[in-house]
Amino acid sequence: MYKVKVYVTLRESVLDPQGKAVTNSLNALNYNEVTDVRIGKYMELKIEKSDRDIHEVINEVCSKLLANPVIEDYRYEVEECVAQ
């Protein structure tokens, strides 16, 4: 069994309206050292071991459903864990 952590964010080239609002808000609280905030999604997946390469499976589900490649990027971390 794998535990997979997936992070989805808007692509660097795409302006993030939420992140911009939060940056402005932090600056208004005098945290002027904060120059940028990008807001994204965090997902945890449990995936059973199979014949298929785990990275292949993750990339497939990310590009098919979890992220929209037109505007979003994703990255992930994989941990092996014991099935419960």
Add this chain to the structure above:
Amino acid sequence: MKFAVIVFPGSNCDVDMYHAIKDELGEEVEYVWHDTDSLDGYDGILLPGGFSYGDYLRTGAIARFSKVMKEVIKAAEAGKPVLGVCNGFQILLEAGLLPGAMKRNESLSFICKPVELKVANNETMFSNAYEADQTITIPVAHGEGNYYCDEETLANLKANNQIVFTYEKNPNGSLEDIAGIMNERGNVLGMMPHPERAVDVLLGSADGLKIFQSIVKTWREAHVVKA
């Protein structure tokens, strides 16, 4: 002409769409549930607004994998008119029937108000009842109508005259004031404003009716034998 209004769990403009076709346009229309596996017998496909599958993950992201979407893609490939309004537009983008994606409105607010649109292309099966560059008033109601695509896609949209409606005063930050685009073939239109809510002056505007009238006019010219 017989229309299908596709109903997903969470659609909430399906009744307005049905009313617009049946009572204002005077054509045949039926509700079609999202797990239907055939759209044979329907001449036009309408994807209404709402919050399909709670807008979980991304707007339209779950709906695009519902059973009926395979049939919607088939209908689009067969050249049938397909119109997606608001959430319907978002579903068409996720399904890849139209290029680009939707982001949160620039203001981060849900915007619900009548807006002025320019008919940027009146030589389409969805807009031929309008004058060129005509200004019309149709309401918007969305939180994610901030249309985005990359430069290459935008250049293609322009080169093929696929931008059908633009906002006179951009309410949501969408690229190039885009309110509605069609596919290259010209039989799939997605738009954020709600024409089905503007089909009678009692509702504030009847400017949306001409979209449905354009579809019927084009269909009749192709399918009804002249006496």
